[in-house]
Amino acid sequence: MEGFFVNKQILIPLCVLSLTACGDPPYDPRGVDSDETLLSVSATGEAETRPDEARFQAGVESFARDAKAATGANAEAVQKLVTALKSAGVPEKDIQTRAVGIRRIDWGPKKGQYQANNIVTVVVRDIDRAGDAVTAASEAGANIMSGPDLRMSNPEAAANTAYGNAFKAARARAEAYAAAANMEISRVLTIRDGGGSQGGRYLPGAPRPVSRAVYADAVMHEAAEESGTIMPGQTTSSVSVQVDFALVPK
Numbered sequence: 001m002e003g004f005f006v007n008k009q010i011l012i013p014l015c016v017l018s019l020t021a022c023g024d025p026p027y028d029p030r031g032v033d034s035d036e037t038l039l040s041v042s043a044t045g046e047a048e049t050r051p052d053e054a055r056f057q058a059g060v061e062s063f064a065r066d067a068k069a070a071t072g073a074n075a076e077a078v079q080k081l082v083t084a085l086k087s088a089g090v091p092e093k094d095i096q097t098r099a100v101g102i103r104r105i106d107w108g109p110k111k112g113q114y115q116a117n118n119i120v121t122v123v124v125r126d127i128d129r130a131g132d133a134v135t136a137a138s139e140a141g142a143n144i145m146s147g148p149d150l151r152m153s154n155p156e157a158a159a160n161t162a163y164g165n166a167f168k169a170a171r172a173r174a175e176a177y178a179a180a181a182n183m184e185i186s187r188v189l190t191i192r193d194g195g196g197s198q199g200g201r202y203l204p205g206a207p208r209p210v211s212r213a214v215y216a217d218a219v220m221h222e223a224a225e226e227s228g229t230i231m232p233g234q235t236t237s238s239v240s241v242q243v244d245f246a247l248v249p250k
Contacts, residue, residue: 031189036246037181041174042194043241045166048234049158051199054130056147057098058085058137059119067102067114074102074116077141084140085122088133094123119144125153130230149200150232159198162237167191170243178247189244196239203239 032038060077064070085095098119105113122137124130130148137145152158171185178184196203 032246036186036248037183038189039174039177039245039247041170041177041243041245043166043170043173043243044196045162045164045169045239045241047158047161047165047237049152049161049237051150051152051232051235052125052127053151053153054124054127054133054148054230054232055121055151056124056130056134056137056149057119057121057145058134058142059098059117059144060141061115061117061143063105063110063113063115065113067104067116070114070116071102074118078118078120081137081140081142082120084136085133088136089126089129090122090124090133094125096121096123117144124148127230127232134230148230150230150235151199152235155198155201155237158235158237159196159203159239162196162198162239163193163241166239166241167243170241174243174245174247178245181247182250183247184250186246186248189246191244192242194240194242196237198237199235203237 058081060074060081062070062074062077064073082092082095086092098121100118102114102116105111105115122133124133127150134145134148174185
């Protein structure tokens with residue numbers, strides 16, 4: 001009798017637990033109710049924006065028989081470059097030293113001489129004047145040049161427009177699925193940022209990198225000498241989102 005009593009005390013709680021489990025719907029971490037159907041949709045969105053600023057690097061490389069002479073000549077050349085940029089409408093706050101160096105050359109036709117260089121980064125906030133700034137730098141004696149890198153002063157605004165378009169596309173696709181299934185959207189469960197790209201800038205979560213165009217210095221010089229015109233074109237922001245919708249019967 002004592003053994004039977006012990007078994008009875010064990011069986012009753014197990015039975016109660018079993019009935020409780022059978023009566024509750026299974027837990028869904030995505031938040032879908034028992035009368036809803038989960039629909040996951042992926043979509044992309046784009047927004048095209050005209051760049052409104054340009055960045056480029058300009059510098060001077062000088063040679064002399066000794067370090068002092070090379071440094072002095074380089075300082076004069078850089079001051080001439082900076083003066084030309086200011087005359088082209090670039091304020092001093094938008095001219096920043098990028099690199100300064102001096103070294104002795106131990107090979108080639110200039111062996112034994114010293115090479116001094118100074119490179120600055122230039123930001124032109126009125127893109128329509130970027131060509132004039134590039135031309136001014138070239139005419140002032142800049143023999144090191146790279147760029148321009150065309151950018152938007154507010155890249156997040158363009159990216160947010162693209163994300164908005166991506167969500168609208170996801171919603172439209174979900175509505176098409178729901179209509180075909182004779183259902184309707186009850187609510188949005190989750191929105192996941194898939195990232196993307198904005199010209200040469202990678203937005204967080206981008207699925208794969210996109211190669212960025214690199215412009216040769218020679219092309220840069222040729223464009224400046226021929227026309228001094230920078231064509232801003234359009235920068236495309238392309239992003240993706242994944243949205244989980246809950247559908248219910250109509």
